[in-house]
Amino acid sequence: MPRYIIEVAFSLLIVGGSLLVSKVPKISTALRVIGYLTPMCIVALGHLGIISVIDNVSSIFVLLASFLGLFASLYTTGYARIKYGVSSLQSYIDSFALAMILLFFSRYLAEFIIFWVMAEIIGFFVIVFEAIAKGYVRAWRAGLRFLLVSMIPADISIMTLLALAGINNAFMIPFNQLYITGLSHPIITILVTLGFLAKAAVAPLHFWLPEAHSIAPAPGSALLSGMMVKMGIYGILRVLSMTDYNVDLxxxxxxxxxxxxxxxxxxxxxxxxxxxxxxxxxxxxxxxxxxxxxxxxxxxxxxxxxxxxxxxxxxxxxxxxxxxxxxxxxxxxxxxxxxxxxxxxxxxxxxxxxxxxxxxxxxxxxxxxxxxxxxxxxxxxxxxxxxxxxxxxxxxxxxxxxxxxxxxxxxxxxxxxxxxxxxxxxxxxxxxxxxxxxxxxxxxxxxxxxxxxxxxxxxxxxxxxxxxxxxxxxxxxxxxxxxxxxxxxxxxxxxxxxxxxxxxxxxxxxxxxxxx
Known part of the structure; x- marks a missing residue:
């Protein structure tokens, strides 16, 4: 329960700050800074042994996502005003960073899948923002390629894990204790691994990345390259701990x-x-x-x-x-x-x-x-x-x-x-x-x-x-x-x-x- 209270608290701070950016900029900045610093403090307290909310694997990714999210958010305030003349990009960047923080904060497979899909959907809108704001048609093509080459294969991977784990286990058993049978089958191993490799932009499904990262607004590119591709690495590290996985393959x-x-x-x-x-x-x-x-x-x-x-x-x-x-x-x-x-x-x-x-x-x-x-x-x-x-x-x-x-x-x-x-x-x-x-x-x-x-x-x-x-x-x-x-x-x-x-x-x- 304390973990959920913490998640709701920093989520409200980040979202609230993002919504207030054009009306009360100073309060908006303060709320966002506090919101992004909260997960970092949780990681620090965890390493000091004071509080244990997430495991050690998650803590590295939470720290990075929060750190990158904070400065991408502060950067976006000026960038959006200068390049687009409006502050609407702010909500996309903050919600994108927040979704990835919550993804790495997830303790159970069900939470992991929910925030994974949420991060992908928001990431799509970050990629096509140039099309939304300026009618740049090429951005739609980059977004479509992201959906087909990165999102769909990765979603097949995580849904395969859900199908093998079962709904009850996905909600009740923590990641570091989850044992999924059937993962050792070569076809399942290939299917799951290819999906995570697609998200990490590793061949053979890497070609979504150059166009998506180059067309997205600069703070969006920073989060896509800095953290979204790490979702694939994080997925690999998680399945690696599942003892039934075909680790040799x-x-x-x-x-x-x-x-x-x-x-x-x-x-x-x-x-x-x-x-x-x-x-x-x-x-x-x-x-x-x-x-x-x-x-x-x-x-x-x-x-x-x-x-x-x-x-x-x-x-x-x-x-x-x-x-x-x-x-x-x-x-x-x-x-x-x-x-x-x-x-x-x-x-x-x-x-x-x-x-x-x-x-x-x-x-x-x-x-x-x-x-x-x-x-x-x-x-x-x-x-x-x-x-x-x-x-x-x-x-x-x-x-x-x-x-x-x-x-x-x-x-x-x-x-x-x-x-x-x-x-x-x-x-x-x-x-x-x-x-x-x-x-x-x-x-x-x-x-x-x-x-x-x-x-x-x-x-x-x-x-x-x-x-x-x-x-x-x-x-x-x-x-x-x-x-x-x-x-x-x-x-x-x-x-x-x-x-x-x-x-x-x-x-x-x-x-x-x-x-x-």
């Missing part, structure tokens, strides 16, 4: 499809000129790597792989959500997402470009970022198991190629900020005049906090794991020392870069060309 499916998608997604990201499509394809890369880590955990029973998977879930949620928020600001400033027409954003807002750089450093895997911690443990796990067979050598090659590709498309994204400023000088002063707007400051603050979290979470992530740190406790002190030193170096470097970009001089034109 699951592992091979995750490994094969994950390996194909991570290379394909990386190559596609490298080929894109639209910054949102580039980010969308890179999402398929990281969900695939998470699947590979889960598969290697099943095959080797080495907990270092599942630790890496959880770290990737945290890292990808943070840096990808921040980058989609960044892409939204870039689009509002430049009125384009094409790299050929960008390259001067650092001249307009050096601070925006610096936080984009922080997120890209996490994507690439540079210390002290959360992305670095994820990749470090991934490579350590594969190397220490490489003696077990050629499978781990192949896995090492695949993730190494994927990491190399991430450097390429990560650097390519930064061309929007530091590419070819000379090709767009006429836009710089106009764009600068736009930035001092109050709404932009809120949007910049949301991205800044989200980007900075890539550093903060690298220190606290080990404390969030749903298992003991015995596998890495021997060198955890040295790891924290390295993270601390590299954090100080990074801060000094970023301050230097900010001073440099803030003092850039512009060439003054004169009759004979450029004044000497």
């Amino acid at each position: 699951l592992a091979w499916m995750l490994l094969v499809f994950g390996s194909i998608t991570t290379i394909y997604g990386g190559l596609q990201a490298l080929a894109q000129s639209d910054i949102k499509i580039l980010l969308a394809y890179s999402t398929t890369v990281y969900t695939s790597i998470i699947c590979i880590m889960i598969s290697l955990y099943v095959m080797s029973n080495d907990p270092v792989f599942i630790i890496s998977a959880y770290f990737f879930v945290i890292a990808h949620s943070l840096f990808k959500a921040a980058l989609f928020l960044d892409s939204g600001i870039v689009e509002l400033v430049a009125h384009t997402r094409e790299l050929e027409r960008l390259g001067y954003i650092s001249k307009v807002s050096p601070i925006l470009s610096l936080f984009a750089l922080v997120s890209i450093l996490s994507l690439i895997g540079v210390p002290p970022m959360m992305g670095f911690l994820s990749k470090l443990i991934m490579f350590l796990g594969i190397v220490r198991n490489i003696r077990l067979g050629i499978l781990y050598i192949i896995a090492l090659i695949i993730v190494a190629v994927s990491a190399a590709l991430s450097v390429g498309y990560g650097a390519k994204y930064l061309l929007a900020h530091w590419g070819r400023p000379e090709s767009a000088k006429e836009y710089i002063e106009t764009s600068r005049a736009t930035l001092p707007h109050t709404y932009f400051r809120y949007m910049l603050s949301s991205e800044a906090i989200m980007s900075s979290a890539n550093i903060a979470f690298s220190f606290i992530a080990p404390l969030l794991l749903p298992m003991p740190l015995a596998t890495i406790s021997d060198w955890i002190f040295q790891l924290y020392l390295i993270l601390l030193m590299t954090t100080l170096i990074l801060i000094i470097a970023l301050l230097g870069l900010h001073q440099t970009f803030s003092k850039v001089r512009y060439e003054a034109p004169w009759l004979g060309g450029t004044k000497p």
Whole structure:
């Protein structure tokens, strides 16, 4: 009963704040902040042993969904006003984030299914919002593809679980105690796994994602990439705990499809000129790597792989959500997402470009970022198991190629900020005049906090794991020392870069060309 009271309380706060955004903005902001902070406090109290409302697996996803939801919500207030002139997007974003928080809060299969479907339906309206607000027909096509390729297969998976579990068990037995017979049959395993892979945007049902994420409003893209694809990962982790599941078949499916998608997604990201499509394809890369880590955990029973998977879930949620928020600001400033027409954003807002750089450093895997911690443990796990067979050598090659590709498309994204400023000088002063707007400051603050979290979470992530740190406790002190030193170096470097970009001089034109 206390869990339901808590859920109703923060749901009312978030929904109430969303409805009041245009009438009493300050009260709206306060209500939404309190509403999103409540689940985060519940997670913190749970880890301190004060209150136990959700299990450890759920707590990571609840924390991320609440954190991303909070700053996507604050960002939306300004974004919707500037881009659409109305605040109606706010209710879509808040209800979308709330549905996913409640999904991860679910203790029983029945609750899980209800909020899963609710999140999908609201996600559809987020994707087609451009069609609703501006009559953009292409958005309907992206929404239809989402329904057919992501929603229907995933719903078949969860309804299969419901049919096998039975209505009574779905309402009465908690997830972590639920035992579903019949899941070991190969056809059932394939059916359920493919549905969750579709939601995670892993081949063969991955192709809904690029168009959906690129067309959705920027805060919607942040939630789609940051959390909705994690619903598929969460589903896989849940069925993994059901002892009757055919885990061997699951592992091979995750490994094969994950390996194909991570290379394909990386190559596609490298080929894109639209910054949102580039980010969308890179999402398929990281969900695939998470699947590979889960598969290697099943095959080797080495907990270092599942630790890496959880770290990737945290890292990808943070840096990808921040980058989609960044892409939204870039689009509002430049009125384009094409790299050929960008390259001067650092001249307009050096601070925006610096936080984009922080997120890209996490994507690439540079210390002290959360992305670095994820990749470090991934490579350590594969190397220490490489003696077990050629499978781990192949896995090492695949993730190494994927990491190399991430450097390429990560650097390519930064061309929007530091590419070819000379090709767009006429836009710089106009764009600068736009930035001092109050709404932009809120949007910049949301991205800044989200980007900075890539550093903060690298220190606290080990404390969030749903298992003991015995596998890495021997060198955890040295790891924290390295993270601390590299954090100080990074801060000094970023301050230097900010001073440099803030003092850039512009060439003054004169009759004979450029004044000497």
